[in-house]
Amino acid sequence: MWEYTEKVRDFFLHPKNIGEIENPDAVGEVGSIVCGDALKLYLKIDRGTDKITDARFQTFGCASAIASSSALTELIKGKTIDEALKVANTDIAEYLGGLPREKMHCSVMGREALEAAVANYRGEKLPEVEEGGIVCQCYGITDVKIRRVVQENNLHTAEDVTNFTKAGGGCGGCIPEIEKIIKEVWAERVVEEVAAPKKRLTNIQKIGMIQDIIEREIRPLLQSDGGDVELVDVDGNKVMVALKGVCRECVMANITAKNIEKKLKDLVSEELVVEAE
Amino acid sequence: MKVIYLDNNATTRVADEVKEAMLPYFSDLYGNPSSMHTFGGQIHRKIEVAREQVAALLNAEPEEIVFTSCGTESDNTALMSALESVPQKKHILTTRVEHPAVLNFCKTMYRKGYRITFLPVDKGGRLNLEELKSSITDDTAIVSIMYANNESGVVFPMEEITGIVKSRGVLFHTDAVQAVGKMPIDVKKLPVDMLSISGHKLHAPKGIGVLYVKRGVRFSPYLIGGHQEKGRRAGTENVASIAGLGVACELAKKHLGDEYSKVKGLRDRLERELLKCPGARINGDVANRLTNTVNISFEYVEGEAILLRLNEYNICASSGSACSSGSLEPSHVLRAMGVPFTAIHGSIRFSLSVYNTDEDIDTVLKIMPEVIKELRELSPYGREARAT
Numbered sequence: 003m004w005e006y007t008e009k010v011r012d013f014f015l016h017p018k019n020i021g022e023i024e025n026p027d028a029v030g031e032v033g034s035i036v037c038g039d040a041l042k043l044y045l046k047i048d049r050g051t052d053k054i055t056d057a058r059f060q061t062f063g064c065a066s067a068i069a070s071s072s073a074l075t076e077l078i079k080g081k082t083i084d085e086a087l088k089v090a091n092t093d094i095a096e097y098l099g100g101l102p103r104e105k106m107h108c109s110v111m112g113r114e115a116l117e118a119a120v121a122n123y124r125g126e127k128l129p130e131v132e133e134g135g136i137v138c139q140c141y142g143i144t145d146v147k148i149r150r151v152v153q154e155n156n157l158h159t160a161e162d163v164t165n166f167t168k169a170g171g172g173c174g175g176c177i178p179e180i181e182k183i184i185k186e187v188w189a190e191r192v193v194e195e196v197a198a199p200k201k202r203l204t205n206i207q208k209i210g211m212i213q214d215i216i217e218r219e220i221r222p223l224l225q226s227d228g229g230d231v232e233l234v235d236v237d238g239n240k241v242m243v244a245l246k247g248v249c250r251e252c253v254m255a256n257i258t259a260k261n262i263e264k265k266l267k268d269l270v271s272e273e274l275v276v277e278a279e
Numbered sequence: 280m281k282v283i284y285l286d287n288n289a290t291t292r293v294a295d296e297v298k299e300a301m302l303p304y305f306s307d308l309y310g311n312p313s314s315m316h317t318f319g320g321q322i323h324r325k326i327e328v329a330r331e332q333v334a335a336l337l338n339a340e341p342e343e344i345v346f347t348s349c350g351t352e353s354d355n356t357a358l359m360s361a362l363e364s365v366p367q368k369k370h371i372l373t374t375r376v377e378h379p380a381v382l383n384f385c386k387t388m389y390r391k392g393y394r395i396t397f398l399p400v401d402k403g404g405r406l407n408l409e410e411l412k413s414s415i416t417d418d419t420a421i422v423s424i425m426y427a428n429n430e431s432g433v434v435f436p437m438e439e440i441t442g443i444v445k446s447r448g449v450l451f452h453t454d455a456v457q458a459v460g461k462m463p464i465d466v467k468k469l470p471v472d473m474l475s476i477s478g479h480k481l482h483a484p485k486g487i488g489v490l491y492v493k494r495g496v497r498f499s500p501y502l503i504g505g506h507q508e509k510g511r512r513a514g515t516e517n518v519a520s521i522a523g524l525g526v527a528c529e530l531a532k533k534h535l536g537d538e539y540s541k542v543k544g545l546r547d548r549l550e551r552e553l554l555k556c557p558g559a560r561i562n563g564d565v566a567n568r569l570t571n572t573v574n575i576s577f578e579y580v581e582g583e584a585i586l587l588r589l590n591e592y593n594i595c596a597s598s599g600s601a602c603s604s605g606s607l608e609p610s611h612v613l614r615a616m617g618v619p620f621t622a623i624h625g626s627i628r629f630s631l632s633v634y635n636t637d638e639d640i641d642t643v644l645k646i647m648p649e650v651i652k653e654l655r656e657l658s659p660y661g662r663e664a665r666a667t
Contacts, residue, residue: 004583014587020657035660036620038581038601038609042659060659062624064583064602068657172608222389228375228399228615247399 006065007099013069018076019058030119032111037141037168039063039108041071043115045078047123052083059115066098066105073097074112083120089113090154091166106166110151137179139257140172145183152187160184173223175261203271209236211270216243219269220262231262239273241266283639286595287480288429288457288572288630293523294482300526301484304519312516313507322518329525333489336528337474338465345490345511346521350456350477351380353490354423356501356512357452357473358384361421362393364450364497368420372449374398374406375615376431381423381454382611394418403564404433404616412443421450426458426474430599430612430628431563432572434458437469445470450496456480460531461539461569472496478520482632483527487520538633543570545640546631550575552644556651562618562626571631574599574613576622577651579660585627588650594643599626621663 006014023044033040039062046056057075061068073094078086091109095101101109121127134146151157151166160180164171170180203211216233224230230246245258263276284292310319312326330341347353358371358381371385375397385395396414398406406424415422422444427434437453444451452473458464459474460481466474473496478487492498492511504513550573553559558578577585582598589596599610601624608614609623618626629643655661 011587014584015591017657031659035579035624038620038624040659060657060661062579062658062660063581064600065587067581067602068584222386225389225395225397226386228397 004066004102004105006069006102009097009099010066010069010101013072013098014065017068017072019056019072019079020060021058022060023056023058028119028123030115030117030122032114032118033063035062039067039111041067041111041115043071043074043119045119045123047083054078054081054083054086063108063111064105066101066108067111069098070094070101070108070112071115074116078116083123086116087120089116091151092155103162103165106155107168110166137183138167138169138172138176139261141168143167143169148180148183149187152184158184158188173227175223205236208270212236212241212266212274215266215269216262219265224258229258231258234279239271239275241274241276242279243276244279280593283592283594283635283642285629285631285635285639285643286597287632288432288569288628289597290479290485291482291632292634293479293484294527294530296530297483297523297526301519301523304522308518312518313505326516326518326521329521332525333476333528336459336464336532337491338467339491340494342509343466343491343494345492345508346516346524347488347490347512348486348514348517349488350378350454350475350480351488352501353475353477353488354378354380354452354454355384356490357475357492358388358421358423359501360492360497360499361450361452361473362388363499365420368418370394370396370416370418370420372396372398372411372414372419372422374400374424376400376404376428376612377423377425378429378454378456381425385423393420398424400433400615402617404428404431404562404612405564405567406435406440408436408439408443411440415444415447415449419447419449421452423452423454426453426455426464427461427569428563428612429457430610431574431616432457432569432628432630433563434462434567434569436567437471441470457569460528460535461571463535466491466493478524478527481527481531483524484520487517487524489524534633539570542631542633542635545635545637546571546573546629549573549629549631549640549643553647556648558655559651560622562613562616562622569630572628573630574626574628576618577625577627578621579658579663580625580651580654582625582627584654585625585650588654589643589646592642592646594646597628597630599628600624621660 023046026044027047028045030043042060044058045054048055057079059071059075061071077089091113094109094112134144137143137145148169155166157163160170160177163169163180170177213233228247232244234242234244259276259278266274310322312323330344333344334341371393373385389395400406424440441451450472453471454475456475456477459476472493474491476489479485500511502513507513507516553575560576562574582600583602586598599613601609613623613626
């Protein structure tokens with residue numbers, strides 16, 4: 003049972019500003035039904051003054067997602083666009099008397115919907131769509147978003163990044179990468195292991211390492227989701243694998259193969275290419 | 280406001296008769312059953328009475344009953360014991376839809392070098408028995424398959440499963456935590472080697488479990504210490520709860536007939552009426568299901584939101600949605616069944632008991648459609664929902 007404040011409860015049970023706006027001046031849509039929460043924000047904006055005259059929302063999600071969306075609309079109504087953009091996700095959480103740490107991503111979703119709506123109003127593209135690579139494949143979270151949320155919310159652990167963005171909350175495969183981003187953001191001196199210049203591997207050593215990594219690192223992750231992978235062959239730098247179980251039909255099969263490749267590149271040799279049968 | 284408790288697969292109310300049976304052990308009868316004096320020693324006989332009561336529910340022999348602290352301990356003990364009895368075998372065969380007590384145990388063993396097969400289920404939550412057959416190898420140390428699933432309520436065909444496993448001479452364990460007390464189980468007819476029970480799922484208190492171990496099955500204890508439970512489970516007995524569980528099993532045996540057909544009647548009515556909500560669908564094989572469970576999805580609404588709205592009316596249920604789980608992952612059972620994401624987040628499980636009434640169901644049927652309608656109006660997918 004989550005510990006929600008009275009205000010969260012109240013904004014969930016009696017949300018303010020629900021529904022659509024006819025002929026809105028801006029619409030911001032974030033999240034998806036697959037991820038478990040989605041928010042569509044509608045704004046009416048006075049073109050002369052840039053003032054938000056009305057804000058309404060539709061949310062698919064849990065109690066804190068609905069409460070956060072409703073709080074957002076209350077916070078930005080009457081503000082100009084520039085003023086509204088100063089509303090951070092922490093302001094939404096604060097307005098509600100706080101959110102459980104695990105639910106902070108709901109406030110982040112509110113902030114993102116606002117950015118999306120403003121971009122829509124100004125006819126801009128969202129920066130995250132253009133830049134940034136996907137870090138968390140499960141929830142489609144980019145490094146740009148992680149960096150921003152880490153900075154804005156002063157986050158220092160991967161667990162908190164999951165709480166605030168959901169990244170790393172699925173298979174957990176990207177957690178090392180998230181930890182790396184956190185380190186970079188805080189400019190902590192990453193004591194790079196003074197890697198001795200990589201020795202050239204013999205073919206047998208290489209195959210042995212690949213086998214070992216697939217067995218120890220990759221298969222447990224896949225199996226826990228009902229999938230599996232088998233090493234079929236290694237031909238030079240080409241690693242052929244067969245995806246099994248649910249991985250085979252999975253729409254993410256390509257990503258799975260890419261993830262395996264990434265792991266093998268990191269741990270064995272930059273030159274490896276993985277092909278799934 | 281009266282609590283309408285429809286979450287009996289999570290835990291159940293302690294029966295009044297059970298509570299009464301436990302009370303003396305908190306006051307007058309506080310002796311240690313291992314003591315030499317009569318004051319303590321007499322307690323030992325009480326434990327044996329409870330052992331007989333538990334055995335009777337399963338048609339087992341009393342000496343086949345080992346008291347543990349919970350279902351999880353029973354599951355862990357069974358698997359660990361099996362692995363130790365055949366140390367040369369390194370394969371465990373189980374399913375994707377097991378309780379974490381089995382699932383996570385297997386994952387831990389995987390890291391210790393065991394090979395694990397997690398059998399998939401189909402859309403109805405059913406196992407493919409051909410796949411079970413072909414997955415058993417000479418290296419298989421144990422097959423562990425739950426009797427009935429806690430989330431979908433789907434009951435696995437134990438006769439066929441045990442037939443397949445025993446024909447290969449492999450040890451078989453079943454986590455029967457959700458089945459015992461809800462359906463008749465006869466271990467004389469069903470060749471299971473080990474079977475787990477949890478007290479609080481059948482109106483006994485939390486903190487008591489049972490592992491049935493068939494006579495002749497090699498067993499090594501999980502907790503090491505004193506000679507309690509004939510050396511099979513060390514630790515001073517939880518006497519009050521053991522006595523309570525004995526009575527609970529006796530009650531369950533009595534209720535298996537008439538009372539349970541009443542529960543089924545209530546469940547069926549609840550299900551039939553809720554299905555009239557637009558975009559509602561049942562998860563799981565309705566033909567082979569616990570009579571007290573219904574897992575129903577309301578598309579395009581989120582489960583935690585439903586639960587918290589119901590909570591306002593003191594209606595207790597549970598959900599497989601990600602947000603209600605404490606992690607970000609939706610139910611592993613519903614995912615294994617391939618329930619689409621539009622439905623998985625809006626899944627609600629109602630699980631009934633003999634204490635539920637017609638009025639309980641009336642109230643839920645009055646409130647639930649309103650809750651769904653309101654949340655859909657809030658949802659950006661309201662249009663999709665209306666189209667279903």
